[in-house]
Amino acid sequence: MTKIVDHDERRLLIAGAALRVIKRMGMKGATVRNIAQESGLSLGALRHYFSTQDELLDFSMDLVKERAAARIYELSRLEIPIFQKALKILLELLPTDKDKLAEMEVWFAFNTHYRSSGSSYNILNDGILALIERMLRSMKESGALRPELDCELEIERLYALIDGIALHAYLDTKRVDYEQIVKLVTYHMRSICTEEAFS
Amino acid sequence: MTKIVDHDERRLLIAGAALRVIKRMGMKGATVRNIAQESGLSLGALRHYFSTQDELLDFSMDLVKERAAARIYELSRLEIPIFQKALKILLELLPTDKDKLAEMEVWFAFNTHYRSSGSSYNILNDGILALIERMLRSMKESGALRPELDCELEIERLYALIDGIALHAYLDTKRVDYEQIVKLVTYHMRSICTEEAFS
Numbered sequence: 001m002t003k004i005v006d007h008d009e010r011r012l013l014i015a016g017a018a019l020r021v022i023k024r025m026g027m028k029g030a031t032v033r034n035i036a037q038e039s040g041l042s043l044g045a046l047r048h049y050f051s052t053q054d055e056l057l058d059f060s061m062d063l064v065k066e067r068a069a070a071r072i073y074e075l076s077r078l079e080i081p082i083f084q085k086a087l088k089i090l091l092e093l094l095p096t097d098k099d100k101l102a103e104m105e106v107w108f109a110f111n112t113h114y115r116s117s118g119s120s121y122n123i124l125n126d127g128i129l130a131l132i133e134r135m136l137r138s139m140k141e142s143g144a145l146r147p148e149l150d151c152e153l154e155i156e157r158l159y160a161l162i163d164g165i166a167l168h169a170y171l172d173t174k175r176v177d178y179e180q181i182v183k184l185v186t187y188h189m190r191s192i193c194t195e196e197a198f199s
Numbered sequence: 200m201t202k203i204v205d206h207d208e209r210r211l212l213i214a215g216a217a218l219r220v221i222k223r224m225g226m227k228g229a230t231v232r233n234i235a236q237e238s239g240l241s242l243g244a245l246r247h248y249f250s251t252q253d254e255l256l257d258f259s260m261d262l263v264k265e266r267a268a269a270r271i272y273e274l275s276r277l278e279i280p281i282f283q284k285a286l287k288i289l290l291e292l293l294p295t296d297k298d299k300l301a302e303m304e305v306w307f308a309f310n311t312h313y314r315s316s317g318s319s320y321n322i323l324n325d326g327i328l329a330l331i332e333r334m335l336r337s338m339k340e341s342g343a344l345r346p347e348l349d350c351e352l353e354i355e356r357l358y359a360l361i362d363g364i365a366l367h368a369y370l371d372t373k374r375v376d377y378e379q380i381v382k383l384v385t386y387h388m389r390s391i392c393t394e395e396a397f398s
Contacts, residue, residue, distance in 0.1 A: 026314070105314075111370070112311040115225070115304075153386045156375075157360065160383070164363025171310070176355075184359070187352045191390075 011049050014039045015060040022060075023102045027109040030057065061110050064103050065126050068093070072131065082144050083189065083198040086135055090185050093128060093162055095169045096178050104170045132159050144197035154192055161188060210248050213238045214259040221259075222301045226308035229256065260309050263302055264325050267292070271330065281343050282388065282397040285334055289384050292327060292361055294368045295377050303369045331358050343396035353391055360387060 017039035022030050032053055036046040050056035075089050095101040133155050139145045145154070165184060169176040190198055216238035221229050231252055235245040249255035274287050294300040332354050338344045344353070364383060368375040389397055 026311075108311060108314075112225075112307060115307075150386065153383060156379070156383055157387060160363030160367055161356065161360050162363065163366050164359030164361065167362050167366060168359055180355070184352060184355050187349065188356060 007049070011059060012063065014041070014046060014049055014056065015063045018056060018060040019064065019106055022106050022109055027113045030109075032056075057110070057113070061106075064106060068103070069127060081197075082139060082142055083193055086139065087186060087189060089131070089135065090158075090162060090189070091182065093131075094166050094181050094185070096181055101170060101173065104166065108170070128162070129155075129159050132162070139193070139197070144193050146192055146194055149192055158188070158192075206248070210258060211262065213240070213245060213248055213255065214262045217255060217259040218263065218305055221305050221308055226312045229308075231255075256309070256312070260305075263305060267302070268326060280396075281338060281341055282392055285338065286385060286388060288330070288334065289357075289361060289388070290381065292330075293365050293380050293384070295380055300369060300372065303365060307369070327361070328354075328358050331361070338392070338396070343392050345391055345393055348391055357387070357391075 014035065018030060018035045021034050021038050025034070030053075032043060032046060035056065036043050039046065046056075050059065071092055072089055075085065075092055078085055078088070080088075095104050136145060136151060136155050136158065140151050145151065162185075165176065165181060169181055213234065217229060217234045220233050220237050224233070229252075231242060231245060234255065235242050238245065245255075249258065270291055271288055274284065274291055277284055277287070279287075294303050335344060335350060335354050335357065339350050344350065361384075364375065364380060368380055
């Protein structure tokens with residue numbers, strides 16, 4: 001039992017080291033040698049936990065996704081009005097601080113790596129579409145969504161809008177800063193909610 | 200005179216070859232050697248037209264932008280109602296066919312390359328924000344934009360939405376296909392236009 005926990009913890013430690021290396025040096029710096037050095041392990045020890053570099057990278061990308069999912073789960077349990085909760089969750093998805101900007105850097109690096117290596121890893125399979133779908137459907141059920149709207153298209157529109165804002169915040173951090181992100185997300189959500197939902 | 204024209208044409212020919220190489224092999228395949236081979240020139244001849252690899256890559260990325268700008272200029276001259284023209288221009292910005300999907304592949308590869316190499320080349324400086332700004336301001340002036348909307352935030356919202364749709368169409372071509380793109384862009388534009396504008 002102890003051994004299994006150790007094994008999992010060691011894998012997490014290595015993945016954390018891999019993410020720090022990628023943030024610092026980009027994907028091309030994410031060699032097994034650099035990651036071993038960053039995690040304080042020998043090459044041999046590292047290979048004991050991950051037999052290939054791709055296995056390590058997939059695990060690291062999953063770690064980024066899991067961390068985000070855990071943050072969102074915490075928010076989803078808050079006992080606050082639906083409009084405020086939706087805003088909080090959407091802002092959590094966006095690169096509103098340095099840590100989340102670094103996660104996007106990793107996301108971009110992974111994406112380019114996977115595409116050029118022909119990997120079947122699905123970078124978009126991060127649960128964000130499912131999350132937005134649940135959010136808007138529950139807003140519709142509770143009457144917070146304006147009744148004349150098309151819920152399916154609103155799901156797609158919000159999903160694209162969030163990723164578009166994320167892209168701009170990442171590529172042009174000065175123009176699309178925290179204040180601008182909050183303004184824009186709030187503006188959009190107000191435009192699809194009934195007056196009662198955000199009053 | 201002839202010499203200058205030849206020089207410019209040769210540079211265009213080389214940039215075209217560079218783009219084909221990137222589409223086929225990604226940025227890591229965009230070596231001077233591969234581009235020389237694709238363009239049918241010797242390494243020495245290629246170096247005569249571009250003294251560094253970065254100079255060649257910047258020129259190639261500019262070429263992608265210029266081609267897009269030329270297509271949009273043609274659309275902007277059409278004598279059709281403002282709502283239809285706006286739709287046509289927005290769809291032109293999106294990866295609605297194989298050629299434009301390949302251009303996005305190049306765009307992504309460039310972006311990752313520039314960021315990891317610390318280049319100051321501004322990948323977002325592609326004129327799309329300025330284009331959307333002009334489009335919405337002229338719609339506002341002509342009364343096509345719903346008067347209660349905030350024009351500044353609508354510009355940012357449409358800009359983020361377009362790039363978000365582009366990202367999804369590029370990463371998940373099956374789900375976000377041509378039909379879905381048209382539906383979504385039309386839906387958004389109808390939501391910000393007066394009834395008269397699209398009737």
